Every structure is written in C-alpha cells, then in structure tokens.
Amino acid sequence: MRIWLSKYFGFSKGEFNGLMLLILIIAFLKFLPLIYNYYRPIEKDDPNLLASIQNIKFTDEQSYLYTRDKIESSNHKPISKLFKFDPNTIDAEGWQTLGLSLKQAQSILNYRNKGGKFYKVEDLQKMYTIAPEMYKKLLPYVEIENQHQVFAKKDFQYEKKEYTKKASVIVEINQADSAGLDEIKGIGPAFATRILKYRTRLGGFYKKEQLMEVYGLDSVKYAEIKDQISVDPSEIKIININSADFNALKTFPYLSYKQINAILQYRKQHGKYANVNDLKKVAILTPQVIDKVLPYLSF
Structure with missing residues (x-):
C-alpha cells in the first residue's frame, strides 16, 4: 500500500507513517465509547429506588382521585344543609342538599314512584339507603303533611243488612x-x-x-x-208403547239403547203390547226398570 501511494501520489515513507497514525487515532476515538461501556463496572441500584417509584405513583393517583372527586362533587352534589322537609314531596336535589348522594336520592324517588309513601317519621328507617346516623340527623327536620289525619280512625257507619228469608211455599x-x-x-x-x-x-x-x-x-x-x-x-208425558219409535224413546233416562231396541224388536215379532205382562216378556227388561217406566207408558 505504501508503494502504491508513493507511486501514484508521491507519498514519502514519513508521510505514509503519519497518515496511518491519523487513521488509527480516528478509529480509536470512534470505538472508544463501545470499549468504555463494555469494560465499565456495573452500578448497583439504590435499594430504596422501587419504593420511591411506587410512592410517586401512589401520590399521583391520590392527587388524581382527589381532583376528580372534587370536580364531581362540585358539579353534582349541592352543599350539605339541613332544613325542614316532607319526604313525600322533596325532589332529588333536595335530598342531596340534606346530605344524600344522587344514587341514594334516586333510590328514594323510585320507591315513591312505585307507590311507596311515608306515613310517619319512622318510615324513613325502612329505606336502606338512609344510614342510622343520617336518620338521626334528619329526624328533627321531618314534617309529613296530614300525618295525623292519615292515621286518624274513621267513623264507619255499619249498615246491618237484613236478608229476607224465603217464605215457606209449596x-x-x-x-x-x-x-x-x-x-x-x-x-x-x-x-x-x-x-x-x-x-x-x-x-x-x-x-x-x-x-x-x-x-x-x-x-x-x-x-x-x-x-x-x-x-x-x-x-207427566205419557208414551204409547205400541206406536213409539226409537227417537221417541231414546231420551228417556230409564232405558238404554239396547233395551229400546229389544222393546221395538219384540213388538215387531209378536205384535202390540196388550199390558205390562207382555212387557215383562222382554228378557232384557228387569222388574226395577219396568217399575220405573210403567207410569210413563200406555198400551
């Protein structure tokens, strides 16, 4: 390389050595940071570093929650103040002014909207949204309209009804x-x-x-x-046994369809019935059946 530089650029031996030295210096400076990081001793973290980081995070979260609650309370919850009120008519804003949250106030309004009513002061204890401490605070300020009239006994006039007995008749x-x-x-x-x-x-x-x-x-x-x-x-309606057909006899409750057919078949084969003795000749007719039907028959 030195011969090539001397031939084409006219570098002398001393100039060539100087150039190589310069190149080495530049290369050394370029790779110096890498060499330093490789051979640098490892630093140990402060043992309290993690706790410090967590403390900063907790403090930031507290600050955020405090700011959020402050904004929400300023926007949605009136300043707490006690005053005389009727629990049957007070609105949600009124309940919040007394110290209840919006959710608690809405629960009471839902109870009223479904037909619930406060008839006496003690009825407020039925609302699970009103804590015992809050109930004690509100107690002196409750004024229910017509409270005494609601529970006053009414004078009912009981009218004694006399039922007319049916007179004995024949x-x-x-x-x-x-x-x-x-x-x-x-x-x-x-x-x-x-x-x-x-x-x-x-x-x-x-x-x-x-x-x-x-x-x-x-x-x-x-x-x-x-x-x-x-x-x-x-x-009573009398039936002529010698002229009656099936339709005339079928509604009669004392005779079955089989017995009616037997009566008609016997008449067809032996002629008209002269009296009850002829009727007794129909084998399917029992004495009990004949006794029942006889008052309704003519011969």
Whole structure:
C-alpha cells in the first residue's frame, strides 16, 4: 500500500507513517465509547429506588382521585344543609342538599314512584339507603303533611243488612218455571236449571223422590226441600208403547239403547203390547226398570 501511494501520489515513507497514525487515532476515538461501556463496572441500584417509584405513583393517583372527586362533587352534589322537609314531596336535589348522594336520592324517588309513601317519621328507617346516623340527623327536620289525619280512625257507619228469608211455599214441580223453583228454600238458580232439564228429558215427575236423580241433589238436599214441593202425576208425558219409535224413546233416562231396541224388536215379532205382562216378556227388561217406566207408558 505504501508503494502504491508513493507511486501514484508521491507519498514519502514519513508521510505514509503519519497518515496511518491519523487513521488509527480516528478509529480509536470512534470505538472508544463501545470499549468504555463494555469494560465499565456495573452500578448497583439504590435499594430504596422501587419504593420511591411506587410512592410517586401512589401520590399521583391520590392527587388524581382527589381532583376528580372534587370536580364531581362540585358539579353534582349541592352543599350539605339541613332544613325542614316532607319526604313525600322533596325532589332529588333536595335530598342531596340534606346530605344524600344522587344514587341514594334516586333510590328514594323510585320507591315513591312505585307507590311507596311515608306515613310517619319512622318510615324513613325502612329505606336502606338512609344510614342510622343520617336518620338521626334528619329526624328533627321531618314534617309529613296530614300525618295525623292519615292515621286518624274513621267513623264507619255499619249498615246491618237484613236478608229476607224465603217464605215457606209449596211448589208443584211439574208446572213450575225457574222462578217458581227458585222460591223453594235451598234451591237456587243452578239447581232450578238442572231440575227443569231433567224434567224435560223425563217427561215430568210422578213422585218427589225422583228429584234425587237430578245431578248434585242428594238425600240431604232432598230432606231440606221435600216439604216445600208437591207433585201432580197427571202432568207427566205419557208414551204409547205400541206406536213409539226409537227417537221417541231414546231420551228417556230409564232405558238404554239396547233395551229400546229389544222393546221395538219384540213388538215387531209378536205384535202390540196388550199390558205390562207382555212387557215383562222382554228378557232384557228387569222388574226395577219396568217399575220405573210403567207410569210413563200406555198400551
């Protein structure tokens, strides 16, 4: 390199040595910081450094919270002041002036909006938002309008109702309508309707005891009404057994469909029934059934 510089640039040996020295100095200065950092001894942190940092952070957070609360309280909460008030009419701002927070005030308003009412001073203790200490502070200032009138006893005039007892009557049950049956003590509209429906299906009653066949009218109810009724058998509907068809007999409560068919088939095969003895020849008819249907039949 020295020969090349001497040949092309005319550098002498001394000039070349000076140039190389300059290059070495520049390189040394350039890499000096790196060398220093590599060989520099490690410094130990102050043992109280972490605590100091945390203290600074805690102090900053306290300062922030204090500033925030101060701003919020100045914007949203009036200065606390006690005054006479009615808990049934005071608004949210009034409650806050008395020392409650906005949330506490709103809870009381919600209670009132749902129909809640303070009838006496002690009712304030029911509100969980009002602490016992706050209740003691507010107690001397509570004034509920018409408090005594609300709880004053009212003079009620009790009117003694006298129920008119049904007069004892005798009702003929084959001709009576629903109003007539309702006159019977112990027979209301429901029983009257049932009796009329069964009477229509049956064709009338030939004896009182048949009333116990009406749905819901048991022996106890029958004993209650039997002396208030009479029966006229001449009012029952008579069926001619020799001319009646299936439709004429099918609503009759004492005969089943099978028994009706047996009656009609026997008549078709043997001719008309002359009397009850012929009816007894229908094997499917029991003596009990014949006794029940006989008052309604003609031959």
